[in-house]
Amino acid sequence: MRASLIQVAVDEGESVQDRRARVAALVRERRDSDLVVLPELWTTGAFAYDLFDTESEPLRGTTYDVMADAARDAGVWLHAGSIPERGSDGSLYNTSLLFSPSGGLAASYRKIHRFGFDKGEAVLMGAGQALVTAALPETVLGLATCYDLRFPELFRGLVDAGAETLVLSAGWPERRRSHWTLLAQARAVENQSFVLACGTAGTHAGVPQAGHSIVVDPWGEVLGEAGADEEVLTVDLDPAKVAQTREVFPALKDRQLGLTVPGGAV
Numbered sequence: 001m002r003a004s005l006i007q008v009a010v011d012e013g014e015s016v017q018d019r020r021a022r023v024a025a026l027v028r029e030r031r032d033s034d035l036v037v038l039p040e041l042w043t044t045g046a047f048a049y050d051l052f053d054t055e056s057e058p059l060r061g062t063t064y065d066v067m068a069d070a071a072r073d074a075g076v077w078l079h080a081g082s083i084p085e086r087g088s089d090g091s092l093y094n095t096s097l098l099f100s101p102s103g104g105l106a107a108s109y110r111k112i113h114r115f116g117f118d119k120g121e122a123v124l125m126g127a128g129q130a131l132v133t134a135a136l137p138e139t140v141l142g143l144a145t146c147y148d149l150r151f152p153e154l155f156r157g158l159v160d161a162g163a164e165t166l167v168l169s170a171g172w173p174e175r176r177r178s179h180w181t182l183l184a185q186a187r188a189v190e191n192q193s194f195v196l197a198c199g200t201a202g203t204h205a206g207v208p209q210a211g212h213s214i215v216v217d218p219w220g221e222v223l224g225e226a227g228a229d230e231e232v233l234t235v236d237l238d239p240a241k242v243a244q245t246r247e248v249f250p251a252l253k254d255r256q257l258g259l260t261v262p263g264g265a266v
């Protein structure tokens, strides 16, 4: 299975409209791939809080239409990163879209862990409530977004639901790049799964982005890593490696569930 991660540069010099058209053209160039992955909030930038409202879209809005066409034209599975979705309840959500090669919506995922503590996304957007997996012909994807990477229980939940390839769209800042690489490898090793983590390049809202999108195999080996700038990272991976790894080193079977502290917490 060939996966291409398009590490989009999100800089303020480019309009949302221009970037959308440019990224659609990049997707159309990936006809050689089975799966194409885009980053988090690449239309606005993950830290461009002022744009979340003005550039918000319904799930089936402009980005949906443009990306559905691009997926169909390229004939690829397209994880189109996330959009600032205006839900039917009026709230904003950080929502990822997955398209099939025919351009149909295969899945959508509202980011569960919102970043910013008491500001930014954490107060501007609503939280997703549901884990999302999607069966492709070659593998089962588990979807996650950026800050979710810090919460191992989310990924374990995806694995329990059948995920074999964990796809993370992100807009991760350069200043915490060491966490990004470490956590991507940790999530792959502990879940004996592929991790495809696609971030952004460039600088927006004064936040330099880490780039360094990464693909890690179920043994923790890095199959490919991008540099700091805009780049398409293409990696060939063998989906059978998940079952092989889980068979020869069956650590997931040794989980001890329901552990408690005798007498309660101290």
Ligand SMILES: O=C(O)CCC(=O)C(=O)O
Binding pocket: 046, 114, 115, 145, 146, 147, 148, 150, 171, 172, 173, 176, 179
């Ligand atoms: O956890 C981090 O360090 C970065 C998270 C983040 O930037 C995000 O979720 O948008």
